[in-house]
Amino acid sequence: MIKLRLFSALREIAGAKEVEMEGDGRSIKEALETFAATYGEKARATLFDGQGELLASVLLLVNGEAVEQGAATTVSSGDTVQVLLPTAGG
Numbered sequence: 001m002i003k004l005r006l007f008s009a010l011r012e013i014a015g016a017k018e019v020e021m022e023g024d025g026r027s028i029k030e031a032l033e034t035f036a037a038t039y040g041e042k043a044r045a046t047l048f049d050g051q052g053e054l055l056a057s058v059l060l061l062v063n064g065e066a067v068e069q070g071a072a073t074t075v076s077s078g079d080t081v082q083v084l085l086p087t088a089g090g
Contacts, residue, residue, distance in 0.1 A: 005080055
């Protein structure tokens, strides 16, 4: 199992700070696609563009470290993926 640690809108969509899912050997993109399929169109629109690519504004960390391969990064059981979205305010 992997953990997705959620922030801002994703936390509201899921109703939780973290969700666990099967993810060993999968890419972050695949894990986020599963998340979006579980939590609906609002989750999909928050994470992906119309062609199904992860939005460039989504910041991903694995176990607190920036990922070099972005959404293509493979995760292992026990990993925590932090999914950060841009926020606005003033």
